[in-house]
Amino acid sequence: MARIVMKFGGTSVANVARIKAVAERVRAEVEAGNEVAVVVSAMAGVTNEFEGYVRETARLFDLREYDVVVSAGEQVTSGLTAIALQAQGVTARSWLGWQVPIRTDDAHGSARIEDIDGSEIVRRMGEGQVAVFAGFQGVDPQGRVTTLGRGGSDTSAVAIAAAVGADRCDIYTDVDGIYTTDPRVVTRAQKLAMISFEEMLELASQGAKVLQTRAVEMAMRHGVRVQVRSSFEAPTTETTPGTLVVDEDEIVEQQIVSGIAYSRDEAKITLTGVPDRPGVAAGIFGPLTEEHINVDMIVQNVSPSGEATDLTFTVRKGDFDRAVKLLQDRREQLGYQELRPDNNVCKISVIGVGMRSHAGVAQTMFKALSERGINIQVISTSEIKISVLVAEEYTELALRSLHTAYGLDAET
Ligand code: ASP
Numbered sequence: 140m141a142r143i144v145m146k147f148g149g150t151s152v153a154n155v156a157r158i159k160a161v162a163e164r165v166r167a168e169v170e171a172g173n174e175v176a177v178v179v180s181a182m183a184g185v186t187n188e189f190e191g192y193v194r195e196t197a198r199l200f201d202l203r204e205y206d207v208v209v210s211a212g213e214q215v216t217s218g219l220t221a222i223a224l225q226a227q228g229v230t231a232r233s234w235l236g237w238q239v240p241i242r243t244d245d246a247h248g249s250a251r252i253e254d255i256d257g258s259e260i261v262r263r264m265g266e267g268q269v270a271v272f273a274g275f276q277g278v279d280p281q282g283r284v285t286t287l288g289r290g291g292s293d294t295s296a297v298a299i300a301a302a303v304g305a306d307r308c309d310i311y312t313d314v315d316g317i318y319t320t321d322p323r324v325v326t327r328a329q330k331l332a333m334i335s336f337e338e339m340l341e342l343a344s345q346g347a348k349v350l351q352t353r354a355v356e357m358a359m360r361h362g363v364r365v366q367v368r369s370s371f372e373a374p375t376t377e378t379t380p381g382t383l384v385v386d387e388d389e390i391v392e393q394q395i396v397s398g399i400a401y402s403r404d405e406a407k408i409t410l411t412g413v414p415d416r417p418g419v420a421a422g423i424f425g426p427l428t429e430e431h432i433n434v435d436m437i438v439q440n441v442s443p444s445g446e447a448t449d450l451t452f453t454v455r456k457g458d459f460d461r462a463v464k465l466l467q468d469r470r471e472q473l474g475y476q477e478l479r480p481d482n483n484v485c486k487i488s489v490i491g492v493g494m495r496s497h498a499g500v501a502q503t504m505f506k507a508l509s510e511r512g513i514n515i516q517v518i519s520t521s522e523i524k525i526s527v528l529v530a531e532e533y534t535e536l537a538l539r540s541l542h543t544a545y546g547l548d549a550e551t
């Protein structure tokens with residue numbers, strides 16, 4: 140017997156037929172003798188629709204009311220799922236955020252979970268009752284509804300798994316696991332049996348959209364074993380058909396590089412002839428920060444003359460126009476020569492905990508790219524990741540070459 144949390148994303152509960160199929164999966168786990176809690180998202184597309192209504196109503200709006208509106212999708216699915224379970228003879232009830240309660244801070248629209256008391260849920264699970272949670276929502280200290288940021292029901296699931304001491308948190312989605320890279324781009328991508336929390340965190344923040352980054356952070360912090368698996372495949376009695384996200388120590392055959400992520404959501408700005416004196420970087424990045432524009436990669440050259448240097452950095456595509464305008468407006472004051480904008484770039488990141496103990500990982504990357512004539516524009520590294528910026532048209536070629544270079548290709 141195990142205690143498990145089963146989380147179903149929007150495509151897995153897209154219509155009533157699929158909700159009934161979800162209930163069947165849950166019933167199978169209950170009949171196998173497990174204690175089960177379920178976390179559901181809104182039906183596919185519903186949160187977008189609700190968000191659209193809010194934006195249509197007013198350009199600027201009260202985020203507390205936004206949360207009231209967009210959290211409604213999960214309320215519907217939790218009730219329907221409970222009804223579907225009851226219809227199949229399974230004892231079940233729905234739980235909204237405020238009923239549990241799932242306590243969060245008051246950062247409406249992207250609230251953080253602070254506390255969940257799982258004792259009552261655990262007691263009921265022990266009696267064979269399935270708890271069906273509305274994901275994505277919580278309640279703030281004033282008793283008002285909050286939401287956890289888009290994709291937040293993953294985080295709800297992990298937090299609930301931690302609160303009830305679950306043996307496993309299964310995230311059911313429309314893919315059957317985490318792949319070495321995007322299988323739509325690289326046909327020889329392979330499904331990973333296991334990946335470490337840290338690697339998953341890098342993959343999630345570098346563009347792989349399977350799990351919300353915050354959910355991975357929380358799983359890592361609380362040691363929750365997460366499994367990504369498909370709700371579109373026939374139910375199986377196998378306990379680990381997907382990808383397990385676990386502590387590094389659990390992974391016996393660790394590869395040097397586990398995965399390659401890419402993000403087209405990048406834009407590059409180069410400032411030439413930037414005066415080389417203290418305070419200039421602060422002068423450039425200060426105004427961007429004030430406008431909530433996140434800067435990712437930064438390179439600054441050593442200035443040969445000691446007077447002026449070039450500075451290149453990246454922002455998200457959605458922030459690009461604002462960032463360019465902001466800096467153009469301050470040209471006099473910042474004293475740079477020229478601003479060269481380029482939103483035709485892609486960031487490619489190779490990720491693996493094995494990098495900590497192996498030399499030459501970066502060299503393999505540089506060599507593979509140069510053999511294909513792909514120019515590297517910017518490089519940045521962390522302990523377990525190397526990222527490069529390349530021209531967007533090379534995305535596919537770069538991914539395929541690197542996938543082969545690191546020995547990740549599936550045998551055909
Ligand atoms: N329904 C919310 C969203 O679409 C939360 C989630 O699905 O994880 O962002």
Ligand code: MG
Binds near residue numbers: 290
């Ligand atoms: Mg999701």
